[in-house]
Amino acid sequence: xxxxxxxxxxxxxxxxxxxxxxxxxxxxxxxxxxxxxxxxxxxxxxxxxxxxxxxxxxxxxxxxxxxxxxxxxxxxxxxxxxxxxxxxxxxxxxxxxxxxxxxxxxxxxxxxxxxxxxxxxxxxxxxxxxxxxxxxxxxxxxxxxxxxxxxxxxxxxxxxxxxxxxxxxxxxxxxxxxxxxxxxxxxxxxxxxxxxxxxxxxxxxxxxxxxxxxxxxxxxxxxxxxxxxxxxxxxxxxxxxxxxxxx
Amino acid sequence: xxxxxxxxxxxxxxxxxxxxxxxxxxxxxxxxxxxxxxxxxxxxxxxxxxxxxxxxxxxxxxxxxxxxxxxxxxxxxxxxxxxxxxxxxxxxxxxxxxxxxxxxxxxxxxxxxxxxxxxxxxxxxxxxxxxxxxxxxxxxxxxxxxxxxxxxxxxxxxxxxxxxxxxxxxxxxxxxxxxxxxxxxxxxxxxxxxxxxxxxxxxxxxxxxxxxxxxxxxxxxxxxxxxxxxxxxxxxxxxxxxxxxxxxxxxxxxxxxxxxxxxxxxxxxxxxxxxxxxxxxxxxxxxxxxxxxxxxxxxxxxxxxxxxxxxxxxxxxxxxxxxxxxxxxxxxxxxxxxxxxxxxxxxxxxxxxxxxxxxxxxxxxxxxxxxxxxxxxxxxxxxxxxxxxxxxxxxxxxxxxxxxxxxxxxxxxxxxxxxxxxxxxxxxxxxxxxxxxxxxxxxxxxxxxxxxxxxxxxxxxxxxxxxxxxxxxxxxx
Numbered sequence: 001x002x003x004x005x006x007x008x009x010x011x012x013x014x015x016x017x018x019x020x021x022x023x024x025x026x027x028x029x030x031x032x033x034x035x036x037x038x039x040x041x042x043x044x045x046x047x048x049x050x051x052x053x054x055x056x057x058x059x060x061x062x063x064x065x066x067x068x069x070x071x072x073x074x075x076x077x078x079x080x081x082x083x084x085x086x087x088x089x090x091x092x093x094x095x096x097x098x099x100x101x102x103x104x105x106x107x108x109x110x111x112x113x114x115x116x117x118x119x120x121x122x123x124x125x126x127x128x129x130x131x132x133x134x135x136x137x138x139x140x141x142x143x144x145x146x147x148x149x150x151x152x153x154x155x156x157x158x159x160x161x162x163x164x165x166x167x168x169x170x171x172x173x174x175x176x177x178x179x180x181x182x183x184x185x186x187x188x189x190x191x192x193x194x195x196x197x198x199x200x201x202x203x204x205x206x207x208x209x210x211x212x213x214x215x216x217x218x219x220x221x222x223x224x225x226x227x228x229x230x231x232x233x234x235x236x237x238x239x240x241x242x243x244x245x246x247x
Numbered sequence: 248x249x250x251x252x253x254x255x256x257x258x259x260x261x262x263x264x265x266x267x268x269x270x271x272x273x274x275x276x277x278x279x280x281x282x283x284x285x286x287x288x289x290x291x292x293x294x295x296x297x298x299x300x301x302x303x304x305x306x307x308x309x310x311x312x313x314x315x316x317x318x319x320x321x322x323x324x325x326x327x328x329x330x331x332x333x334x335x336x337x338x339x340x341x342x343x344x345x346x347x348x349x350x351x352x353x354x355x356x357x358x359x360x361x362x363x364x365x366x367x368x369x370x371x372x373x374x375x376x377x378x379x380x381x382x383x384x385x386x387x388x389x390x391x392x393x394x395x396x397x398x399x400x401x402x403x404x405x406x407x408x409x410x411x412x413x414x415x416x417x418x419x420x421x422x423x424x425x426x427x428x429x430x431x432x433x434x435x436x437x438x439x440x441x442x443x444x445x446x447x448x449x450x451x452x453x454x455x456x457x458x459x460x461x462x463x464x465x466x467x468x469x470x471x472x473x474x475x476x477x478x479x480x481x482x483x484x485x486x487x488x489x490x491x492x493x494x495x496x497x498x499x500x501x502x503x504x505x506x507x508x509x510x511x512x513x514x515x516x517x518x519x520x521x522x523x524x525x526x527x528x529x530x531x532x533x534x535x536x537x538x539x540x541x542x543x544x545x546x547x548x549x550x551x552x553x554x555x556x557x558x559x560x561x562x563x564x565x566x567x568x569x570x571x572x573x574x575x576x577x578x579x580x581x582x583x584x585x586x587x588x589x590x591x592x593x594x595x596x597x598x599x600x601x602x603x604x605x606x607x608x609x610x611x612x613x614x615x616x617x618x619x620x621x622x623x624x625x626x627x628x629x630x631x632x633x634x635x636x637x638x639x640x641x642x643x644x645x646x647x648x649x650x651x652x653x654x655x656x657x658x659x660x661x662x663x664x665x666x667x668x669x670x671x672x673x674x675x676x677x678x679x680x681x682x683x684x685x686x687x688x689x690x691x692x693x694x695x696x697x698x699x700x701x702x703x704x705x706x707x708x709x710x711x712x713x714x715x716x717x718x719x720x721x722x723x724x
Contacts, residue, residue, distance in 0.1 A: 156411065161303065161330070168411035175301040178311050182303070200324035
């Protein structure tokens with residue numbers, strides 16, 4: 001099965017649409033969204049509706065910290081995120097709010113495990129950005145491949161037969177990486193709607209369960225349009241700069 | 248590993264036959280599969296009881312890399328086994344022994360050593376083109392197909408530029424085979440394709456002299472001296488070795504990767520164009536450097552941590568391409584030839600490490616006696632060479648990166664395509680004559696080259712050169 005995995009859409013309509021268009025051209029059988037459909041970006045209604053339509057058509061969506069913050073304000077969020085959330089909340093219809101709060105925290109497909117932040121202590125929204133933080137997920141889950149988002153910077157970790165966790169280099173370009181079966185793997189995806197790895201391109205991943213290969217894809221989108229909307233709505237300028245710089 | 252390999256074992260449809268080889272880290276078995284008629288072999292790592300890190304990681308690396316490789320210079324993969332049952336890789340069986348057996352007879356006759364070296368370089372370039380640095384080149388890792396091509400095996404230490412490098416994460420000690428390991432690889436670098444060039448140089452040295460250039464160190468410490476101590480010049484061991492071959496070997500064995508051949512294709516090119524190898528002090532030296540020189544090198548190298556590596560294998564190959572320029576020397580094509588030269592000069596501005604092979608084709612007749620075998624033909628050949636050299640005046644490249652070749656053939660386009668294929672040419676530059684109806688019906692040399700060559704082709708055309716139809720391929724009459 002060919003699975004498209006998208007994370008951290010963050011109400012960025014242009015990026016979300018560009019990724020979906022790319023996904024459409026790659027014979028994908030299943031879409032999984034790893035959470036944070038809303039937050040930061042200027043198009044929460046559209047992104048929410050689109051995600052809901054995809055779920056109705058068979059896609060899977062799980063809950064991210066921003067999705068959760070719509071119903072229950074999150075005091076741990078930074079000031080920019082909170083300001084954007086206060087702007088977002090009243091724009092969402094009761095149905096959209098219900099859709100977000102009903103999202104599950106995790107999803108399993110055979111030996112694959114999908115979460116927003118980490119498998120251990122899901123409610124704590126841990127940033128899996130190094131080997132120490134990846135280790136507990138491998139301990140808690142028995143899945144062969146774990147997929148997370150939340151960090152907005154792609155990472156790849158392997159856990160070998162004796163349980164040593166090592167970060168693996170992700171080569172530049174849309175390279176296809178074999179997730180060899182002698183190890184377990186944890187892939188942290190880049191963000192669709194707010195990349196922070198220095199490349200202002202929407203990120204998504206394709207996992208093929210037959211060939212057991214993971215491909216990191218990057219897609220250009222009209223950052224100018226998204227930024228103009230952010231500014232038009234008076235959202236924090238730092239959010240606009242982030243999209244332009246991809247950092 | 249729950250299952251151990253033994254004759255008669257059935258696994259994933261493969262049936263194990265006799266054990267063909269038992270090495271330090273793996274056993275090789277003859278296997279059959281009802282679907283495949285090709286003779287197959289299975290390689291199974293010898294994993295010690297408990298956790299055997301290096302062997303496992305090496306095998307994981309091989310399982311990642313091998314299935315992605317294609318072409319005649321790598322074994323074709325038929326199956327990969329899971330560690331949870333029994334790890335293995337099944338590939339086609341290359342008949343015959345590895346070069347290890349051949350190397351037992353070293354020193355080989357010089358001509359055999361040259362042919363072997365050119366074939367090894369060809370295989371290595373193919374591997375580099377597929378983004379892989381082998382990092383463990385030695386005679387036992389070369390097999391030869393009955394058709395002549397060398398096949399590279401054992402990717403347990405290799406690095407694929409577009410895959411995670413499991414070994415870099417795993418070990419901090421340098422890995423490789425001591426007699427052949429390059430200085431920078433000894434210092435821990437795993438990202439320089441020129442490390443393979445060094446190992447290849449050591450193998451050519453061995454094939455031609457019967458000796459290893461840096462002896463057979465038993466301990467890691469014994470590898471370090473190659474950072475400052477130069478090997479005995481091969482001609483001091485084999486007096487009838489040509490100086491150009493020593494030049495090639497010692498250039499491949501330079502300590503600083505930047506001073507070596509930059510691609511395997513360039514070694515191959517020199518091995519097959521000996522008359523045009525530019526000789527330096529390297530090719531002529533008779534004995535090892537004196538104590539003073541060695542001491543100065545030691546002083547310089549004693550604290551060295553590494554050498555600058557290229558960004559990627561692809562970038563390294565792309566930086567030093569081989570350009571073939573097919574030059575038409577007929578008088579009426581002078582203006583086009585000038586234009587061709589200007590284009591070469593312009594390309595050299597952006598690609599200063601490019602190597603330029605100037606080629607002219609003498610068209611031989613399909614029937615009757617070839618004019619080229621008699622004196623007149625010999626004169627024609629020489630005249631064309633002189634013409635090529637004259638044409639190239641003004642191309643500012645060192646002698647060693649500019650070569651001249653006159654080809655002969657009934658079909659000029661086929662001769663150019665064939666030469667480009669055999670010499671790993673990256674780009675062909677040639678002129679097109681003007682438009683004419685004859686050419687439109689019969690097809691031109693350049694259009695045939697564009698259609699059939701395996702590399703990029705740039706065709707230069709003079710604006711407004713629509714002169715009357717020339718006889719086809721006057722380039723080559």
